[in-house]
Amino acid sequence: MERGATDMEDMQMATTLFAVSFRQHDEIAEILASAGAGAGWRAAVANDADGLERRFLASRAAVALIDARGALDDGLSATRRLGGIVATNGAALLVLVSRGDVEAIGEFFDAGATQFLASPASDGELVQALRFAGRYAARASGGTIDRRAIPGASPFDRETGEARRWIVGRIAEESPVTVVLVALSRLDIVNAAHGRPAVDELIEAAVLRAETVARGAIGVDAMVARLGGSEFVLVIEAAGAAVTAAITALDAALARPFAVANTRAVLGCRFGVAQRQPGDDAAALLRRASEALAEAKASDGSVLHVALPDGVAPIDALAIDLHHAIERDEIDLRWQPQVEIASGKITGVEALARWNHRVLGPLGADTLFDAADRADLGIALSDHIQRLVLARAVAWPEALGTLRVSLNLTAADITRPGFGALFLARIDESGFPRGRLTVEITETGLIEDLAAAAALLAELRGAGCRVAIDDFGTGYSSLAYLKSLPLDYVKIDKALVRDIDGSARDRVVVAGAITMARSLGLAVIAEGVERPAQLELLAAGGCSLYQGFLLSEPVGEAALLELMARE
Template identity: 85%
Template sequence: MEDIQTATTLFAVSFRHRDDIAQTLAGAGWHGVVVGDADAIESRYLASGAAVALIDARGALDAALEATRTLGSLVATNGGALLVLVSRGDVEAIGEFYDGGATQFLASPAGAGELVQALRFAGRHAARASGCVATTGAVERRGVPGVSGFDREAGDARRWIADRIAADRPVAVVLASLSRLDIVNAAHGRPAVDALIETAVRRAQTVALEAVGVDAIVAWLGGAEFALIVEASGPAVTAAITALDAALARPFPVADAFAVLGCRFGVAQRQPGDDASALLRRASGALADAKASDGAVLHVALPDGVAPVDALAIDLHHAIELDEIDIRWQPQVEIASGKITGVEALARWDHRKLGPLGADTLFAAADRADLGIALSDHIQRLVLTRAVAWPAALGTLRVSLNLTAADIARPGFAALFLARIDESGFPRGRLTVEITETGLIEDLSVASTLLAELRGAGCRVAIDDFGTGYSSLAYLKSLPMDYVKIDKSLVRDITGSARDRVVVAGAITMARSLGLAVIAEGVETPAQLELLAAGGCSLYQGFLLSEPVGEAALLELMARE
């Protein structure tokens, strides 16, 4: 390839050393854009046309990590490279940057020559990534049109999409991002991680060959991300996602053991006016939303300019009667023993056109459609009915069920809710009700009375998303409760600065001093779990163990214990 410094535009972000970075690049003759903040970073990166992105994390670890997460999927989609410059004292954070989409790293202090050399290597990675595409041909196999062997040099994903759009064919992009690779890296090293990613891509290729039944390509995008792109729409796309999810959920052989990975998906289907770039951009944005979510592993992009809640509110009127609302269960684990002791029930909307949608989207649409109370009643009944029918292997698990602000404000809700529990046959003593801080701010006295009545009847009470509202200390002081759930945003930051750790440790200490158990949500890395355990947290939930799953997968997790 040509000399990378003249053939490629660099996009660099440096929060504390912008002038130094700009001077180093200028001295090397590199044509680049250097910015000192993350404002509108996505659009600025896209406008630069850069194949290589540099993020300088020295002295600004948290901001750099957030910028990496923002740019990671975009860099991967464009077939680029993302180099992160870290201080030597922060090398323990490399795993988080890797999960965020970084492809290369350089530890500082490093000379200008080392940085330029590292950027050259990143440029070579970008060149390889942009050409590493596997595609199906047009030969029939097993009677399925449009499926044949794979040719890694046969095409480019962007051009493949553009050709379908030019022919007015349906196209859908499914971006997949693997997680928990840091655990494999710590146990077996980077070669094992690379081999595992290759295996995952091959499984996706098998799905495209044998399960999709339409013309499709699989493209590795760099790092832990790849794309399944299909010439299809509607139910065929849902079937492709289901097949891919099942393939990636199977354990992966690593050395003499097996690893179970997490995976998040971003999906976009071709809409009028889309070109290849717009379609990939919407898929990338959906994947970023899935990564940011603690519950939903899949996000579907709606067309540009469409108000998602307005569009979904119309469909929600029919969702309950069409049985599109489902429940997933996220395990809650006792840190001391490693045992699953409970689950949080999380609603999912299996939309007939858009696929699975998370609880946040579901309830936002319900509020817009004035169906909040009806939806909450339906979910409560569904959770209790499912849980009471569990096999004996799940018969000791606690179930956490979320109540809404509308539930709290309903006159006589406590009696109605307790009657609903008793009618289902589920034991009150195994049920925990979770209330978010935002749901309590409206009327603290009403909330206190309701929670006292439920707690007195045998249920337990947890305050969800603790630490994100304005009245956290007042809640600890005034409300009857058993658990405090540390919000995922605080958990995510615990491996950042010493100040972040102090904030989380303070919240845990206050809760424990009042006799409350502490549950951390959104735990994704061993480093986060270690710090939470050291601070006195007793339970956790998050993708470190498992995403929200159905009953069958929950049984498998319990069996592995």
């Protein structure tokens, strides 16, 4: 919610505050409305963690306030999610903790907090702390704060101001500049098994690998700067194909296992990329990269998001390029492992399309199909991806020869006359066994003609394929689908899974969906599983399979072989 106030008289102070509170009572907004009114604060208050990064970026706030009193774990999680963005954008992050939790300040600092306040004794004390944070943000955005001078800072923390000045210098020289923000994932597993020192060691090792890539692997001038929490930035004096090569090298370096506590750990990572456009200054470039990283974090299928220029209609621009993408063989695939919860074994994969754009780098399936729809190439693209998936899978080595393959069909496929016979002939021509193929249909692709969808799925299922309904729980007719369609699997959407370890209501909803599906004899696959606590709750509820970053992001064949070998 938004609460207005007058403009601040002190222009060094931030006028916009993004507050995160896990309390039912909106205490922060009331304090600002009373004691802070004279200072001119304008606050956006978030009472849950859903879409936190995107909401913070949209608020354009210079100060973030996280109220961790009585909610230490939630507060630390929120700090980790915002810490990198705060560091990148030159903002400030003030954390409120209870006096009994002051020992946790070190963890919050490592996650990206810049200021702390323990159990404010008065409303005025909080307002003064916010005033100080606002001045900190004003200085940080100008690049004058040196985090290396702060006691306890990591030796790999380079001041964000240095990265800003680096960018400003290249812009002044009219040189190409690209910002690649990187967020590491799966660190919670390492923390649970080996503790926080091991996590710190892993992050430092990842930054060192990035610095090695920047120094020698990409052949252009570059620098690496550590941000808050598990995020860092690679800034490159390049554009186009050189950026794609740099991201590929960095992705490969971070995909290699890390040694930690006498064992090996494999980290996941997501990328947000922005290339300098005419009129961009350093702040605009970093902001667009932050927005791109937030989009990548919100996606279950795409680990990389590229920001297009402000004011450009992204799909219109991409639709033109897509006409040549298929003939240039720019469409590639990634495989999202599906894991049997009871055994921990990978039993199948979902095929996900990826567009290796010549200028923008890798783009995810959502962007690809949106561009195809705009260019009236949806059917041609779907046909191409189906052939590509079947050809790749039939050529797999023996180690992958037992995996099921899930292939997504589009709404246009469902309504095409004679598509069932065409699709089955395509499978047989490829040589891939029908019995190892699962076709997935999204709820949104079924709404227009449920009867046609049911007839097509019955035809495919009768021919030996299996059928799954994808993103279950996000549409308006979920119960009708369970009643009317011939299904083998139900895939619980990541939006339902995301908060089951934090919200009792979400747990009830997911448990209800699993119970309904199982009572109809359907197997349940949970999407977007990232944390061990989520998996434990899903297993207790009767879910049989999962996919998500807890095991792995979508990978190529070589990485998939390594995952199978580790089993």
